Amino acid sequence: MAAHETAPLLRDDDRDSFDDGRSRNVIMMVSDGFGPASQTYARSYYQYVHSPKKEYVSPLDRILVGSSRTKSNSSLVTDSAAGATAFSCSLKTYNGAVGVDPTGTPCGTILEAAKALGMLTGMVVTSRITDATPASFSSHVPHREMESEIAEQQIGDYVLGRQVDLMMGGGRCFFLPNTTEGSCRKDNRDLIKESQDNFDWKHVMLNRQEFLALDEEDDGIPLPAMGLFNQGHLSFEVDRDKSARGSEPSLKEMTKAALKSLKGNAGPNQGFFLLIEGSRIDLAAHNNDPVAHVHEILQYHEAVAVVRAFVASNPDTLLISTSDHETGGFTLGFQEDPKVYPEYIWKPEVIKAANASTEVLADKLVSYTGRGKDRRQFVRTVILDRGLGIKDPTEEELTFLADPASSYQDILVFLGHAVSRRAYLGWTTIGHTGVDVNLYAEGDNVAVNELRGNHENTEIGAAMSKFLNVDLDYITRKLEK
Incomplete structure (x- = not known):
């Protein structure tokens, strides 16, 4: 120049x-x-x-x-x-x-x-x-x-x-x-x-x-x-x-x-x-x-x-x-129940067990065409166990995720919270x-x-x-x- x-x-x-x-x-x-x-x-x-x-x-x-x-x-x-x-x-x-x-x-x-x-x-x-x-x-x-x-x-x-x-x-x-x-x-x-x-x-x-x-x-x-x-x-x-x-x-x-x-x-x-x-x-x-x-x-x-x-x-x-x-x-450290004395922990082992983003897993679940027991088993094994390392899903988690009416965005955040809750990690907003x-x-x-x-x-x-x-x-x- x-x-x-x-x-x-x-x-x-x-x-x-x-x-x-x-x-x-x-x-x-x-x-x-x-x-x-x-x-x-x-x-x-x-x-x-x-x-x-x-x-x-x-x-x-x-x-x-x-x-x-x-x-x-x-x-x-x-x-x-x-x-x-x-x-x-x-x-x-x-x-x-x-x-x-x-x-x-x-x-x-x-x-x-x-x-x-x-x-x-x-x-x-x-x-x-x-x-x-x-x-x-x-x-x-x-x-x-x-x-x-x-x-x-x-x-x-x-x-x-x-x-x-x-x-x-x-x-x-x-x-x-x-x-x-x-x-x-x-x-x-x-x-x-x-x-x-x-x-x-x-x-x-x-x-x-x-x-x-x-x-x-x-x-x-x-x-x-x-x-x-x-x-x-x-x-x-x-x-x-x-x-x-x-x-x-x-x-x-x-x-x-x-x-x-x-x-x-x-x-x-x-x-x-x-x-x-x-x-x-x-x-x-x-x-x-x-x-x-x-x-x-x-x-x-x-x-x-x-x-x-x-x-x-x-x-x-x-x-x-x-x-x-x-x-x-x-944040690191999350207490869900105000009636229980808080545990001062967070668990990195929960994060280490996961193998995929919730974005990829939500895509898989929304694309899955199976219904009933097949869908519930897909959620348990492919999404939660293999994807996120979650081996102890609650009935509430299985019911919500196996519901074909659950939206992609709702599934996305729900999966993130399922992992975060087990790891004692907190979020205040999306x-x-x-x-x-x-x-x-x-x-x-x-x-x-x-x-x-x-x-x-x-x-x-x-x-x-x-x-x-x-x-x-x-x-x-x-x-x-």
Whole structure:
């Protein structure tokens, strides 16, 4: 980028500090729906399974620096779109807003600012790539449900042109024309074809095998590239097919590939911005599913370990990890009967016995066509015993689950509560809560020190802007043209 284009983007207080020969990188990790209790839960569970006699320290524990307040402009309890926009645009907005301010005006994002500086950009998620968090860094729409429009902007079809160099996750259905089976679009636009014909995307990976083949290149995946590994969200980690035939890479695999590719494709002194989201931590909590929840967190921990190793060998890097909000009102220790003195326990062995998410099991049960005794036996053996490790179902549980009239959503939460109750785990809601969430950071010492303590979520976005020395208002003005 020419100097006269870059200069207005840099902050007035120190326009020359970015051009100092340093290859700066920002890695923003979002653990969606992950509250403080969930971190304790995952740590304790991992220790129980792997090293019960030794205190376990997770990859996050050593880099805890503070906490983040999560309220939005419209509510004390945020949604993911407003929460992510606080990070990306450094401003509070209303629930549902994607990359826009409270008036609906597009706001410049840290990803777009990084691109304007000539940096490479990437997004790695386990949700649809068009879901609220990645969308809020890479698009601008008044409501998060506008995923077709979000996909259009993500490939480059908006005023700024293509801003993302690498994006991987799910959400393929929003890139396919409505003439294609499984499409979520109402029109016949083929965004995969358009991305390659009109916006210079080199590769579109549709499965893990294509992903691994491209990742074998010395410099990683040639950019720009996208990976759309599922029509919808990626599978929960506990359900993901981990065999060679599996079609979805893990969050850890995508994270390693993204770091390798962004560094490998970079020119001299060219840094990058990378968003990594453990998206389905949140969705498991929405289902009140403690099994899927803990496996999503542990996979996120593995991704954090990969990033921390990168930071250790690339010191001009800022890693921030935090959550947009907590989901589920989750806690360790649950007492159901107020007339009985509480037991101060929770039982990780109950969680260890389970083998599947409640989402997969609810799908199986709703799809099962057997009736009467056959259905009741299917519930007992396939759903409860083999799926969740529950060998002592109550009559109430068997009756409800064997009833063909029970809805998918009711079954989903009922199964989660059946496990949680036995493990002494508690939930207060299938939605979000307003508690502060943990804030983690590592890398550049000055930037990390400024994140210590308790902060508004907008200050996290401001910290990234300050580290890159960019003025997001410059991007906002470009979006107005």
